[in-house]
Every structure is written in C-alpha cells, then in structure tokens.
Amino acid sequence: MLTPRLITRTVAAALDEDAPWGDLTSTALLPEDATATADLVAREDGVFSGGEVFAAAFTLTDAAVQVDVHVGDGDRFSEGDVLATVTGPARGVLTAERVGLNFTQRMSGIATLTAQYVQAVDGTGARIADTRKTTPGLRAFERHAVACGGGRNHRQSLSDAVMAKDNHLAVLQRDGRDLARALREALSHLPHTTHVVVEVDRLDQIPAVLDGGAHTVLLDNFSIDDLRAGVALIDGRAQTEASGGVDLTTVRAIASTGVDVISVGALTHSARALDLGLDVRID
Known part of the structure; x- marks a missing residue:
C-alpha cells in the first residue's frame, strides 16, 4: 500500500541519490533569492498517477516550494494539458525536477498501459x-x-x-x-x-x-x-x-x-x- 510514510522515505532516498552533496549547478548559477514557476505538461495522452509522489519531491527538497496538482490519480489527460504547477525558490524547484519527473513519468506510464489492457x-x-x-x-x-x-x-x-x-x-x-x-x-x-x-x-x-x-x-x-x-x-x-x-x-x-x-x-x-x-x- 502506498502510504505517506513510504512516499517520504522512498522519495527522500531518491533525492539523496540524485544530489548527495546538493545541486552544484543550481547553487553555482542561480541567486539564492531567485524564484520560479514551472508547469508539469503532458507531451502525450495518458492516465495520470503519482501526484502525491511528484509533490513530495519538491516539498522534501524545500518546504517553501508549493505544488498544485490539477488532476487526480487515475484521471485521463491529453497532450498539452497542464497537470501540475510548481512555485517557489528556483534552486529547490530545479533540484527536485528530475526526481519528481522520474516518479510520475514511470507511474503514469504504468497507469496508461494498464488502462489499455483494461x-x-x-x-x-x-x-x-x-x-x-x-x-x-x-x-x-x-x-x-x-x-x-x-x-x-x-x-x-x-x-x-x-x-x-x-x-x-x-x-x-x-x-x-x-x-x-x-x-x-x-x-x-x-x-x-x-x-x-x-x-x-x-x-x-x-x-x-x-x-x-x-x-x-x-x-x-x-x-x-x-x-x-x-x-x-x-x-x-x-x-x-x-x-x-x-x-x-x-x-x-x-x-x-x-x-x-x-x-x-x-x-x-x-x-x-x-x-x-x-x-x-x-x-
């Protein structure tokens, strides 16, 4: 069962794997006070899964980041749809980007394939x-x-x-x-x-x-x-x-x-x- 505790533990381990000593690029290039707003955009049709997991990648990186997920797990979406919006310190947003995407891309891929079989x-x-x-x-x-x-x-x-x-x-x-x-x-x-x-x-x-x-x-x-x-x-x-x-x-x-x-x-x-x-x- 996918529990909040399991999400936190697993996503935290993934973040530690991806940035064990921090995000060198974001720290070197981006001002500490820089902010960013980014949209999670569908490049193809599918079935969504992993909204809570996606959000955890950002909030565990920086509690000041806000994540608004616009679709529910199990919802169908079309190419071009904005599935979530992330706002907050730019360093935190970009540090968490890959981990958040890895989880939701993988989970949405499984959900989409399963829906085809069903x-x-x-x-x-x-x-x-x-x-x-x-x-x-x-x-x-x-x-x-x-x-x-x-x-x-x-x-x-x-x-x-x-x-x-x-x-x-x-x-x-x-x-x-x-x-x-x-x-x-x-x-x-x-x-x-x-x-x-x-x-x-x-x-x-x-x-x-x-x-x-x-x-x-x-x-x-x-x-x-x-x-x-x-x-x-x-x-x-x-x-x-x-x-x-x-x-x-x-x-x-x-x-x-x-x-x-x-x-x-x-x-x-x-x-x-x-x-x-x-x-x-x-x-």
Whole structure:
C-alpha cells in the first residue's frame, strides 16, 4: 500500500541519490533569492498517477516550494494539458525536477498501459492484474499505478498468499509427493483466510489441483483452445487465472475463453515512461 510514510522515505532516498552533496549547478548559477514557476505538461495522452509522489519531491527538497496538482490519480489527460504547477525558490524547484519527473513519468506510464489492457478486455468479465515483476523497492508505487489504470493488484508479497508455481511442483514431484495430498495438508495448517493458488501448464494437472482444494488455478502459457478446455474442466470449482503470452494483441482472445483473471507482468516490467515535462515559465 502506498502510504505517506513510504512516499517520504522512498522519495527522500531518491533525492539523496540524485544530489548527495546538493545541486552544484543550481547553487553555482542561480541567486539564492531567485524564484520560479514551472508547469508539469503532458507531451502525450495518458492516465495520470503519482501526484502525491511528484509533490513530495519538491516539498522534501524545500518546504517553501508549493505544488498544485490539477488532476487526480487515475484521471485521463491529453497532450498539452497542464497537470501540475510548481512555485517557489528556483534552486529547490530545479533540484527536485528530475526526481519528481522520474516518479510520475514511470507511474503514469504504468497507469496508461494498464488502462489499455483494461479497455481491451472490456465486456468480457475478465480482470487485469499485475504480478510481482516489479522494480525492487518500488512495488507499492507501481502497484498503485496499476490500480490508477483500472487494473487489480495480485498478492503484494510472498507473505500474502500461497502460490505454488512450477518449481514448487517440481520439488514435490522429485520427492515423490502427491500434489493433491500436499495441498490438503497445507490447507489444514493455514489460516482459513489464506488464498491458495496453484500454477499448472498442462490440462492433466488440473484434477489433482482441484482435488487438493486450491482456490485459484493459474493456467500458464496455455493455448486459447486449452484455456477454454481448462475453464470448462474447472467448471466454477475454483477461480481461473491465465498468464503467459499476454500482450495487447492476444489479451482479448484470452479473456474470451472465460477466465476470471489475466495476470500481466508487462504492466510493470515493460511499461514505457510517459513523456511529461516540467517547463519553467519565462513570462
């Protein structure tokens, strides 16, 4: 969850990384009493995310800087729109510029890409979800951006749910353990609120997963025909999730198979930073 405390801690670390001994250029060139007003301007259409994070970059640099964000997280905007205005000591404005832009460009890029996936499956009933393929240390920021784009968040961490993937199943198979029995034993010890997901890559694995009591069956890298067959075989006894081979050209067909959730690693690991600029007013 993206909390004010996390924003402060993470943005402060980014500012320290970018100017560990201060901003040499701004200090050398700009008078101490110089002021500036700058606009955050969209160079392309998109979905906004990271307004609070953007503002924190400036206010943590200099408390005298004022940031007015004109759009809300999740709002759509068009090329040329002014998304925020920053006013205050020029040194503080320019010192924080890159860090503020880095966060909001990255987050808005994720939100925009997510919105494209959500639009692509509109009307099918399938939900678009993120994965744990996030930038280390920035997961809460990127997951917030996914939500801004209309997507859903998968488990936050390894501590939040049981998710048995191919390598977990390989260890069980190597040790000669029956999958259904292993799942039932795990469920008998887990809190009743814990969700259990099992990933399969073949149709013949599904009966054991259902017999073991999994709540979600993750159909990984299935063909469209096999996805339909898997959904039919599961027949509402567990939630269905599809992953692998998902992009904007395939996601609609995947959604049409009847799966409940489509998890898309590309939302966070491949999103392009949106083109936003901070323009100092000169008049």
